[in-house]
Amino acid sequence: MTALIEDRGLTEKKWRRRSLWVLLVLVPLTLAVQAYDSVKALLGDNDLFERRVAWGQSAHFGGSEWKLTDLRGAFGMKNLPPDSVPVLADFAVTIGDPDLQNLWLGCKVMLIDAEGRRWSPTSAVRLNAPDNVQTCISAMFSGAKAGDTIKLRETFLVPKDVTRTIRPAVGVASERPHFLLFQMEKD
Structure with a gap:
């Protein structure tokens, strides 16, 4: 036992x-x-890894060719917070793959300064835009076809002191964690 x-x-x-x-x-x-x-x-x-795009150049991203056409401030507006400036970022995008609702899902245009701070588009500032100009999100549902070139514009409100160092950037879900960071002429 x-x-x-x-x-x-x-x-x-x-x-x-x-x-x-x-x-x-x-x-x-x-x-x-x-x-x-x-x-x-x-x-x-998240948009973690930048792909730099030189001034005046385009880059294939999210099935389309993206090109920054203008980045400018809209000075002299009233009823804005002190020391802030509306900034307009304009892009020309030539559609490659027209499946924008999948390729551009989570489309995000942003401004990034030298310190890595980011600003998203705002609806607090209303500026008149031509009828053929769209936002990133509205372009997803525009029905654009392969070969079409669409004009995108996003409006931002940023502090005056960062206007010299901001760069526009674009991120879409089909390319994440990579994003495009557009350089300026002086870079």
Whole structure:
């Protein structure tokens, strides 16, 4: 009887040891799987890696050719916060793949300054634009066909002191975590 109890004790010790070894493998594996999902979500939802585009050049991005055509301030407007300036960013985009609703999903035009701060378009400033000018989001649903060139304009409100260092950037879900960062003439 005591031999049976001793055998059970040894067997139980073996299983405890085996369980601990399995835990040493399973816990890091579980953490790795969860971290992978987090990293994948982080990279899929954010514009992290810039692709620089020289002034006057275009870049293939999101199935289309993007070109910055103008970046300018709209000075002299009233009813704005002190020391702020409306900035207009104009693009000409030649459509390659017309599936814009999928390729341009999450389309984001932004301004980035030398310190890495970002500004999103604003609706607080209303400026008259020609009828053929669209925003990034409205262009997704415009029904543009391959070969069409569409004009995009986004309006921003930024502090006056950053107007010399801001650069326009474009991000779309089909290209994330990469985004286009357009350089200015003086860069």
